[in-house]
Amino acid sequence: MKITNKTNLPKPIEDMAKSEYSYTPKRYSVTSLLKSTRQLLLTRRHNNEIEQDCADMIWMLFGQAVHKVLEEKGEGAELCKEEKLTVVLDTGYTISGILDLYNLDTGEVTDYKTASIWKVMFKDYSDWEKQGMMYAWLLHKNGFPCNKAVFYAILKDWSKAEAKRKHDYPQQSVVRVEFDVNDESLAEIDRFINEKMDEVIANENAPDDQLPMCSEEDRWNSGNTYAVMKKGRKTAMRVLNSKEKALEWREENGGDYIEERKGEDKRCKDYCACCEFCSYWQETYKTEDKGE
Numbered sequence: 001m002k003i004t005n006k007t008n009l010p011k012p013i014e015d016m017a018k019s020e021y022s023y024t025p026k027r028y029s030v031t032s033l034l035k036s037t038r039q040l041l042l043t044r045r046h047n048n049e050i051e052q053d054c055a056d057m058i059w060m061l062f063g064q065a066v067h068k069v070l071e072e073k074g075e076g077a078e079l080c081k082e083e084k085l086t087v088v089l090d091t092g093y094t095i096s097g098i099l100d101l102y103n104l105d106t107g108e109v110t111d112y113k114t115a116s117i118w119k120v121m122f123k124d125y126s127d128w129e130k131q132g133m134m135y136a137w138l139l140h141k142n143g144f145p146c147n148k149a150v151f152y153a154i155l156k157d158w159s160k161a162e163a164k165r166k167h168d169y170p171q172q173s174v175v176r177v178e179f180d181v182n183d184e185s186l187a188e189i190d191r192f193i194n195e196k197m198d199e200v201i202a203n204e205n206a207p208d209d210q211l212p213m214c215s216e217e218d219r220w221n222s223g224n225t226y227a228v229m230k231k232g233r234k235t236a237m238r239v240l241n242s243k244e245k246a247l248e249w250r251e252e253n254g255g256d257y258i259e260e261r262k263g264e265d266k267r268c269k270d271y272c273a274c275c276e277f278c279s280y281w282q283e284t285y286k287t288e289d290k291g292e
């Protein structure tokens with residue numbers, strides 16, 4: 001990855017951002033499997049061409065710093081930290097993962113996350129659950145018990161004032177989220193890993209523009225909306241989430257026609273490092289990005 005430093009941040013920050021992650025052929029990390037196949041393969045293929053500014057990576061660097069500090073603390077006989085585990089699949093491909101903390105006595109695997117308050121407010125944990133199950137899968141495959149995956153979310157935008165004001169707001173800046181591991185969840189994640197890897201392997205040599213398209217969910221699409229419009233008026237009378245509701249509303253309140261408004265792909269627009277190499281982004285957002 002090409003790291004730029006447009007705001008002239010101190011050199012240690014720039015150097016930390018530059019610490020290269022190199023990809024090994026036929027080897028995929030569990031966290032990479034959380035990405036869509038298109039995003040995963042484009043990121044690997046174009047790693048040396050993708051440009052990122054260290055100012056945009058500051059929260060990722062903060063996360064790395066938290067890991068580094070915690071890694072140095074609290075050694076115990078039953079605790080394993082930063083343990084690297086691998087599993088070789090029948091296809092000959094290797095799946096790897098680094099565990100933040102594993103307690104052999106309790107069978108708990110722990111991961112530290114820096115997160116936004118919204119992740120917790122919306123209880124948007126499906127990616128963590130999948131990641132936790134993949135760690136449990138790695139442990140089981142290597143002969144270690146694991147019955148729980150625990151995440152500690154350090155909330156970077158937590159506010160004490162908001163915590164006092166709202167009862168449904170997290171009351172502390174650190175939140176514990178846990179998932180039970182059982183035979184069923186392990187079988188499910190085993191299926192997910194194998195199916196995902198089959199798709200990745202089948203597309204490793206496919207041209208960029210022929211990679212499987214990211215789903216709306218992968219693109220963090222906000223969903224289409226339907227505006228009830230009146231002739232001669234620029235703004236909508238009302239905007240609803242489904243066409244049926246918009247038609248119903250027009251029936252009761254008037255309006256001349258329904259305008260379908262395409263949902264925005266939040267990830268494509270703001271959070272996909274490989275977007276420049278993605279044909280969907282080029283067709284949909286490139287002009288917008290360049291302010292043309």
Ligand code: SF4
Pocket residue numbers: 036038039042214218219265267268269272274275278279280281
């Ligand atoms: S730009 Fe969007 S569609 Fe393309 S790889 Fe990224 S997330 Fe997927």
